[in-house]
Amino acid sequence: MISVGIDVSKEKSTVCILKPYGEIVSRLFEVSHVEKELSELAIMLQRLGDEVCVVLEATGIYHLPVLSYLKERGFFVAVINPFEMKKYRCQGLRRVKTDKQDAITISNYGIDHWYRLKDYEAEESVYAELKLLGRQYRHYMRLRVESVLGLTHLLDYTMPGIKSLLEGWNETNGKDKLSDFVEEYWHYNTITEQTLEQFMESYLIWTKKKGYHQSQDKAAKIYALAKESIPTIPSSNSSTKMLVQEAVRVLREVDNTLMTILTQMQLLAKSLPEYPVVRAMGGVGNVLAPKLIAEIGDVRRFHSGKALIAHAGIDAPPYQSGQFTGTERKISKRGSSSLRKIGYEVMRSLKTHKAPEDAAVYKFILKK
Incomplete structure (x- = not known):
């Protein structure tokens, strides 16, 4: 040999x-x-x-x-x-x-x-493509986090506190109410220069145009916050509007890229035989299903459920010596951190949307 x-x-x-x-x-x-x-x-x-x-x-x-x-x-x-x-x-x-x-x-x-030693077995092209798309999705998601931080930093100068009143990014449809709003109203002065009635009318027209829920109460809260807050950069600065709108543009470009990648992942995942099974799992929707399949790959390569758990790194390795057997062991974390993150997102979704009490996963959560 x-x-x-x-x-x-x-x-x-x-x-x-x-x-x-x-x-x-x-x-x-x-x-x-x-x-x-x-x-x-x-x-x-x-x-x-x-x-x-x-x-x-x-x-x-x-x-x-x-x-x-x-x-x-x-x-x-x-x-x-x-x-x-x-x-x-x-x-x-x-x-x-x-x-x-x-x-x-x-x-x-x-x-x-x-x-x-085991001979390397190449993944099927669909799983390999899904894995590559999943990695690029995580890359652009990191860019999105940085872009949101950059925009939030600018808003602390021009519109302090506005983020708490506007819901964030919807990963399902790619809409971001905060970035849409500050693109239209980039400084509190653009709001306070109007009367309350004028801003309410303007806000309702904007929400209808963008497809958001129309609420006069939300408009009143935004107007009150604009009146009470103290922006530290005046709207008269020539660069203020440009900086805010450029931050929104960058964020929107990243969002469009994320939606393009996610759409392609969904298209590939739906062609796989296990997609209906994964989609039927509690807490797994149209967004998490392709991400979960991309991280696991071909599930048939695992000989049992325990092998998949070990691959994710959430297993507690046995520890025994002589008469002693360890029972309170920490998870190994010797596996895919991305898969563990997706598992966390699934469980968070389950907790947010209460599952039927006869569901096996829900019973397991109650038991734990």
Whole structure:
């Protein structure tokens, strides 16, 4: 048996080929992630004439060119979790960190764990696409949080306290009442320069145009707040209106991107056989269903529900020694943090919208 350890970095990799007992088959060498050099590596491995196992450490997206190229040519490729490899690497007394040493370590890992290595199985294209969309959705959601903070910071100068009176972003339809409102009324002076009756009429016309609930009481509260508050930047400044409206524009662009990605995720998720089952779960709606499927992937790859729980990192690993058995254990958190976040959102939705008492999840919550 021959273990081929590949330490992957951006655009190149270091390769070490070992036999049992540390016998080096070939001197360490580097391979660029281009067709020519990967082809030469594949031909070299095919000429070894023995059972060959290629071992890689998962490195985000950098290892994907090598992985996909070797899998297309029928090689056994094992992708190892970075945390597991880190534990294996730290067994020695000295902590040497070079690309060559890492390649040797990965090769040795392949020899030591030969009989428990698993050949990498690529996800179906739909699940892979959903996963990519889910990651981009989280990326733009972080941008949205920063954009909201930037807009809120400006409103503390021009319209302090207005955020508490206007509901926030609706993830289902992409509407944001706060940004729509401050785009029209960007400073309290634009409100107080009108009479109460004029602002109420203007506000009701605006809500009808934007599709929001028409409420004279809300208009009166906004007008009273505008009268009582003290803006710290005057509306006469030439840059005030521009800054507020640009912050709204950026926020709206991010919202449009989020809705575009979510629509595509929903389209892909509905084509999967498990979508009706996921959609029927309590607390899971049109928004959470595609996000949940994107994080889990193909659920058929898990042998049991406990395996899925371990994947999410919400399992409590057993701890037993002699006569002692630990019962109050914390969750491992060695799994997908994004999946745990979506699970939290599902449970929050269940608590917000009370489920029927005969529902299994609702009974479990009461029991807990």
